[in-house]
Amino acid sequence: MPNSLEQNYQYRRRVMRVLLLFVVVAGFIFSAVNFYRGLIPLAIMELTYALFSLFLWQIILVTERFQMWITLFLVPFFIILVYAMYVPNSSESIFVWILTVPVISYLLMGRRQGFWLSLFFIFCGVTVYHFRFISGDSAINIADSVNIIASACLMISLAHVHEINREKNEERLLELAGTDKLTGLANxxxxxxxxxxxxxxxxxxxxxxxxxxxxxxxxxxxxxxxxxxxxxxxxxxxxxxxxxxxxxxxxxxxxxxxxxxxxxxxxxxxxxxxxxxxxxxxxxxxxxxxxxxxxxxxxxxxxxxxxxxxxxxxxxxxxxxxxxxxxxxxxxxxxxxxxxxxxxxxxxxxxxx
Missing domain, CATH: 3.30.70.270 (Reverse transcriptase/Diguanylate cyclase domain)
Structure with a gap:
C-alpha cells in the first residue's frame, strides 16, 4: 500500500531529524576537542559534517529525495567513525560508537539495506579496532576479540529482530485500518x-x-x-x-x-x-x-x-x-x-x- 510506504517514510524522517540534531551538536563539540588535541584532519571532517547535518535537518521533513539523502548522510557518517578509530592518538572508547551502526542503519534504511550496511561497517570497525588496540598477551587478545565480535553480532541481531517485528506490526495496523469491521472487506x-x-x-x-x-x-x-x-x-x-x-x-x-x-x-x-x-x-x-x-x-x-x-x-x-x-x-x-x-x-x- 502506498499509505504504508508514506507512513514508513514519516517514521524515518522523524528518527532522522533527531539523529541530525545530535550530530550537529556532537560534531561541533568533537571538532573543537580534536582541534585542541591537534587532530586537524579529523576535526575538519567533523566540523564539515556538522554543517552538512544542519543543512539536512532543515530539509529532511519535506524533501522528496529522502532515500538519497539518507544514503548520502549515513555512508560518510560511518566512514568518519571508522576513520576516527584509525587516527593515531584517538581514544579506545570511540569503538562504542561503532556499536550504534546497526541501530541507526536499521532505523533509517530498513531491514534489508540496514543489514548489509551495518554488516559492512561493523566488520570495518572491528578490523580497525584489532589493528589499533589489540596487542600483548594472547589470552587477553582472544578475550577482547570474542567480546567485541559477540557484542557487534548481538547489536545486529537485536536490530534485525526489532525491525522485523516493527514491519509486521505496521502491516497489521495498516491492514486493520483498511478493513471494514462488519464484512471484513476493504473500506x-x-x-x-x-x-x-x-x-x-x-x-x-x-x-x-x-x-x-x-x-x-x-x-x-x-x-x-x-x-x-x-x-x-x-x-x-x-x-x-x-x-x-x-x-x-x-x-x-x-x-x-x-x-x-x-x-x-x-x-x-x-x-x-x-x-x-x-x-x-x-x-x-x-x-x-x-x-x-x-x-x-x-x-x-x-x-x-x-x-x-x-x-x-x-x-x-x-x-x-x-x-x-x-x-x-x-x-x-x-x-x-x-x-x-x-x-x-x-x-x-x-x-x-
Missing part, C-alpha cells in the same frame, strides 16, 4: 489506496479499468422487519457472495451502509457489464436462510469507466452513483453502464410523458 481508505495503483497501471499500459457501485434493494425493509442483527448478517452474506464471484485481481470494498464498490481491472466495457450483471442475476436467484427464514436480495448497480468518465476516483464514483440511481429509477435489480444509460433515460422520459 474506503483501502479502496482509495488501491485505486491509485490500479489507475497508474491502467494509464501506463492503456488497459481498461471500471468502478462499480452496488446498492442492495429495499435493504431498509430487512432491518425494519427482522432487526439490525439480521441486517448485519445479510450484509456479511452479500459481501461473501460477491467476493466469491470476482477475480483475485479485483477489489471489493464496503462503501458505506448497504453499498459496495468494486474495482475491475483488465476487462472491456462489455465484459465488465456481463460479469456484473451475472452477479446480479445469481444473487436474485439465491436464498439466504436465517433462522429458517429465507431472505432474497437484489442489487442495483452503476458502472463507470476510467478515462471515459474521469480519471479520479471521486469522478468515477460520482458517475457510477448517477448510473446506480438511474438503475433504481428503472425499477431496481438492474445494471446501468455507459452503453445502456441513454436507452434507459429515454425509456424513463417516455414513461413520464
Amino acid at each position: 474506503r481508505m483501502k479502496l482509495m489506496d488501491a485505486f491509485k495503483l490500479y489507475a497508474e497501471y491502467a494509464q501506463r499500459h492503456g488497459s481498461p479499468l471500471s468502478v462499480v457501485l452496488f446498492d442492495l434493494d429495499f435493504f431498509k425493509n430487512v432491518n425494519d422487519k427482522h432487526g439490525h442483527h439480521v441486517g448485519d448478517v445479510t450484509l456479511r452474506n452479500i459481501a461473501r457472495f460477491i467476493e466469491d464471484r470476482i477475480r483475485k485481481t479485483d477489489l471489493l470494498a464496503r462503501f458505506g451502509g448497504e453499498e459496495f464498490a468494486l474495482l475491475i481491472a483488465g476487462s472491456s466495457d462489455e465484459n465488465c457489464f456481463q460479469r456484473v450483471d451475472l452477479i446480479r442475476q445469481q444473487l436474485c436467484d439465491t436464498h439466504f436462510d436465517h433462522e429458517q427464514t429465507p431472505l432474497t436480495m437484489t442489487v442495483s448497480a452503476g458502472i463507470s469507466t476510467f478515462g471515459t468518465d474521469g480519471t479520479s476516483l471521486d469522478d468515477l464514483l460520482m458517475k457510477a452513483d448517477q448510473r446506480l440511481y438511474l438503475a433504481k429509477d428503472n425499477g431496481r435489480n438492474c445494471v446501468v453502464d455507459a452503453n445502456n444509460e441513454q436507452i434507459i433515460n429515454l425509456a424513463l422520459k417516455k414513461m413520464q410523458i
